[in-house]
Amino acid sequence: MSSPTSIQKITYLSTNNINNLYKPLIFTGLFLFLFYTLLSNRDHLDLSPQYLAKLRQTLYTNHQPKDTNDPTNISHIVIGIASSIKSWKSRKSYIESWWQPNVTKGYVFLDGEPTYYRPWPSSSPPYRIYENTDIYKPYDRHPMKSAIRMVRVIVEIFREAHNDQGIRWFVMADDDTIFFLDNLMEMLQKYDHKKYYYIGENSECVLSNFANSFEMAFGGAGYAISYPLAEVLVKNMDVCIKRYPYVYGSDHLMQSCIADLGVSLTHEKGFHQIDLHRDLSGYLSSHPQTPILSLHHLDTVDPIFPNMSRSEALNHLMKAATEDQPRLLQQTICYDNTKNLSFSVAWGYTAQIYEKIIPPSVLKKPLETFSAWSFRAPKQPFMFNTRWLSKNPCDMPHVFFFQSVERITENNEIITNYTRRTTRNMLHCSSSSSSNGNFSSSLTDDIATIIVVSPATKYSAQIMRVHGFKDNFYIFVEGRDMIDPII
Structure with a gap:
């Protein structure tokens, strides 16, 4: 998948509201650089379009992930989990079934202080409180009222991880998403993290996809965004939120923002939204020939093993996952x-x-x-x-x-x-x-x-x-x- 050809254009798109502040600084810096080049090397001054394009890219490129040839491992991945005080209390067991303390990187985002947990358990991801989103109220016409704060998790987690030179991927999830981290890591190894990638999967149901988009990664199933794409996405998020005040939820809003950057969904069948009800055994017994990456919505189906609670059934499945x-x-x-x-x-x-x-x-x-x-x-x-x-x-x-x-x-x-x-x-x-x-x-x-x-x-x-x-x-x-x- 190729990256957009002009990072400059993307930056301009995201800064229309602050151009009066930054344009003078940018052009002053450009003028001083050219002036210094002219004085120090008059005979070899290069003002070709290729040189100026390279110069613009240098001026507008921020921190990039550390370029190594090592295969992607768990230290290269940051996971953002959207939750709330109300739902976390009943769903934290889902996250703790796969979270590896002191190994997995990431945060769970809550809408307030979790006073019912003091101290915060080490078996859970560290938590953060959503930033205030009141400035977006005029643009919030979403049927899902938490859409804006959830879509902005990528902004907040990017800031948290910005100084970590090894980060390659940002993975988004809900608080009832179950990941299989070894498989997730190996799947991401197939892709070049230095390019623009948006990786996930549709819903299992036609109607859910029709109501949102057939090119949308469903957030409950989880999806991955490469570092370079996350970087430009964060710069454009404010403008994008204002552009799409009516889409249903955060994952559709995210897909719309990414599509506007010229990036399409890369489908991976191992992500499972589980927009299903009743007995899941028929579905899981004929899994596609691809490693399972996630499960979701286990609260809406019968326990995946008979005669067990949902939590017991999930932990039972994890016994097999631990071995192979x-x-x-x-x-x-x-x-x-x-x-x-x-x-x-x-x-x-x-x-x-x-x-x-x-x-x-x-x-x-x-x-x-x-x-x-x-x-x-x-x-x-x-x-x-x-x-x-x-x-x-x-x-x-x-x-x-x-x-x-x-x-x-x-x-x-x-x-x-x-x-x-x-x-x-x-x-x-x-x-x-x-x-x-x-x-x-x-x-x-x-x-x-x-x-x-x-x-x-x-x-x-x-x-x-x-x-x-x-x-x-x-x-x-x-x-x-x-x-x-x-x-």
Whole structure:
């Protein structure tokens, strides 16, 4: 992605209201510089357009991130979390599930002093109080009343981090955003932090995108802004806020400001707004073949693991993430043709058995266990294809949820166990009986545990493993008086 060609123009756009103050200073400085150059080197004075353009850029360029060739790591990222006194009290457990004290850089922004926490817990990000935004009241016609103070988090956090020469990325989030930091860091390594980047993802629902923009990164899912883009964005924020008094919320306001700078959204499917309701298991069990970067809105869906609270379920998922974050939720599909069974494993979350052979093109579509964000959603409400729930037992899986994880160092393996939490309450699929009669579909109900053995090596999401597992990747099923190696 290329940067805007003229930083000078962008600066002028953001300083129209103070030109009377700065223009004399700028032109005086330019005159003195040219005068000195004329006196010291008359025979080689260069007044070419190229030279003057370079001079203008020097005059208008402020602090830039330290230019190194080191891969992006967690120290290069600053995270701004928009919150409030009211919501932080009930949502801080979401942030603390992934925040690493003394490692992660960033702040949570509140609308007042959190008197209910004295002292402020070290397990939480340090807090800051939003700056007063009363000067913008004439321009605040946003349906979301916190839009202006939330969009200005990028201004306030940029000032906080301005003197840190190592900062490359600013990541914005809500107080119920769950990040997977290792995956986030590796994703950002793909991009040149010295260029203009705005990285995020749409909502899962068509109506949400239509109401805002299909080129908008949804703030709850989180999005990343490169340092150079943040720098010019901060300079133009005041003018931009006044230009867009009617857009719905802060993330649409942010997208409008960035679009005016000539920068488009770079889509990363690992960001998840979760504009969904009900049971999320169908969606998470068919995750796109890309590392998961975030989750959001877990308050609006059922706990992601049965028989747990939302907080317990999230912490349970993090146990798998701690062992192998790049592999988390990555879907692997394989088959036992002798028994006419299909297996779909979302690593660290679910393992599913279907009593017939179902092609990968079907299994990659999420089962519609969830519903759309809005009851006014169109007939096809989602941004992706789904499979409808069926009464046909051949089309519905036996579902086993993640139970435990163990790293076997001597074998360089990771073992995950998946157990049946609920019964399927359906008849058996007649197609699951093999031609030689050595397997009965009724035995599928007797399976209590699925064991997945995977290599303790870095997962490559670009390779989808189908028709069997590579690199000592095995599935075992356990039931009454049996242990059966499938692959």
